[in-house]
Amino acid sequence: MIVGKPAVASGKWLRPDRLQADLVTLASFGGLANGGVTRPAFSQAYREAVVWLRTQMNDAGLTVSTDAVGNLIGRLGPAEGPAVICGSHIDSVLEGGRYDGALGVLAGLECARALTANGQVPARALEVVAFVDEEGAFLSLLGSRAMTGRLQKSDIVRAAASDGTRLVDVMETSGLDSRQAAWARRPPEDFNCMVELHIEQGPVLESALLDIGIVTSVVGLHLSRLTFSGQAAHAGTTPLDTRRDAMRGAAEAITRAFEALERDFGPDVRLTFGALNVLPGSSNVVPGLVVMTCEIRAESEQTILELARDVELICRDVAAHRGLGFRRQLLSYDPPTAMSARIIDVLARVAGELSFSHHLMPSGAGHDAQSFADVCPTGIIFVPSQNGLSHNPFEFTAPEYIERGLRLLHAFLCHRLFASA
Incomplete structure (x- = not known):
């Protein structure tokens, strides 16, 4: 039996169809005629996407806030105490796809909706986070590095886009004061753990006909x-x-x-x-x-x-x-970043209980989760990428794999949110 409250962990209130609809809607912000997305951090399309996502979080019953660098945070459960962090990013590369990053944020939102629909109040807080500028239009992993204290003031002052536009200027346009960026830093005791659901962005899972990848380390x-x-x-x-x-x-x-x-x-x-x-x-x-x-x-x-x-x-x-x-x-x-052995073990066990085939593997791409590995137990779940494509308009993950990733994420979150220790 999956650890956690059985009715909650069963995923009865999850709606994969709603997650798919959210992915389509989010892709319309910066959407391209070829099906791809251009939505770099702090762009007009990005700001519009943040407004839409904030509304979805509010409607799901989350308490929503934006921190000093622009991370969008939706919190469910106790107002105080360490939170289970679940998130990714909604910025994209130029002519990218609609799943990279977006899946992790929207799947976290769908898990929060399921918890709310069930009426159960978790013992720990859940925070669904859309981290800003993971892709590095100005500064790679900006949001997650700022939240975990891995960002220096000089990093922000020096950061600029390829066309010379300065990060401090686009932050001001977005209503943020770069001089206050240090306020985004949170102490380690704020975090119970961090988990990120992401597309693989490579061919390993699809080639082996596997449902799930459980990341052991980020290169x-x-x-x-x-x-x-x-x-x-x-x-x-x-x-x-x-x-x-x-x-x-x-x-x-x-x-x-x-x-x-x-x-x-x-x-x-x-x-x-x-x-x-x-x-x-x-x-x-x-x-x-x-x-x-x-x-x-x-x-x-x-x-x-x-x-x-x-x-x-x-x-x-x-x-x-x-x-x-x-x-x-x-x-x-x-440097290379190892994921938590304890989180890996739990994810593998729960995947087995859900009858999902899975594989332990490194990640060849960087992710927001790696910023948390030194401050709290951290894990990453992969779902297959069709033809191994990512950062490409033809990036695609089949709905059945998205549903399996969602169900594994939800079961894991229930384990962490309702466990007594």
Whole structure:
């Protein structure tokens, strides 16, 4: 028998159809003709979505508040004491999908509705949270980092979008005072535990025909900016052997870095050269400057640091050979984060009791939950992603998998909310 009040944990009052309708409605804010969503944090579409979500929380009987950085919080149960935190984010990448983040927030809301409909008052409070800017339009994991005290004042002052728009300015437009951001921090005793339901964003569960993934850890993420500086010159009159071609150096370094990755590191390590800016950016000018990002993800901190070192050595060697300048700037580093063994065990046991096939697995993507791992027991539930797609307009999770994720989340929440200890 599932731990918790049996009638509550049974999920009788859950309405998966209402959750599906909510997903459709939320996707209309920033919705695109191809079915995708563009709803970056603090955008007009995002602000409209927050207004809609606040109304849904109020209608569900939650006490709703917004903290100093813009996290939207709906609380059910006792006004005082530690809360079970359940949430994710509703911001999206450009041309993203309708499930990433949104599922975790709306599933938490549906669980709260079921509790209210049942009329049971939990012994502990439940907080359904929509964390702001998980995707990093301005500052990745902004909301969850602020709530758990992992954010510095200087982080907010420096943060800006890719077009140069400052975080402090968009916060002001949204009615928030960036100087008060520290007030979002809450002490560890405010949290009983944190759980996040999320789409997998990869192909593992679908390929294995599994219902549920239970996350054991979130991989570490090392992000740096690499700059090759050469000399702009006429593309038609400058011989190859006299050029200081920044693009040629960058291309050579990228190729050698991937060769080193495949030769010296395992298949689960990820290396990505993403944003690439070539200047002056003309077809008839030898590039004089190339600025690019380098992202490394792995479960092992040692692996991350070793690969980062190797990439830098390769870049410096190429730059010296090509007569280029080179500079590396560390933008951010989040070490690998383990989830709570106790939460993993409970989720696995409850999934088994619900007859859901499940698999213990790491997460290759970052999530708000990782910000809580050092302050309270934390867990993440995955449901399958069709074709492994995410951050894509064709992101999709079948309704039957969403329902199973919802039921597991609800049963787990009942276990935490109604348990005597």
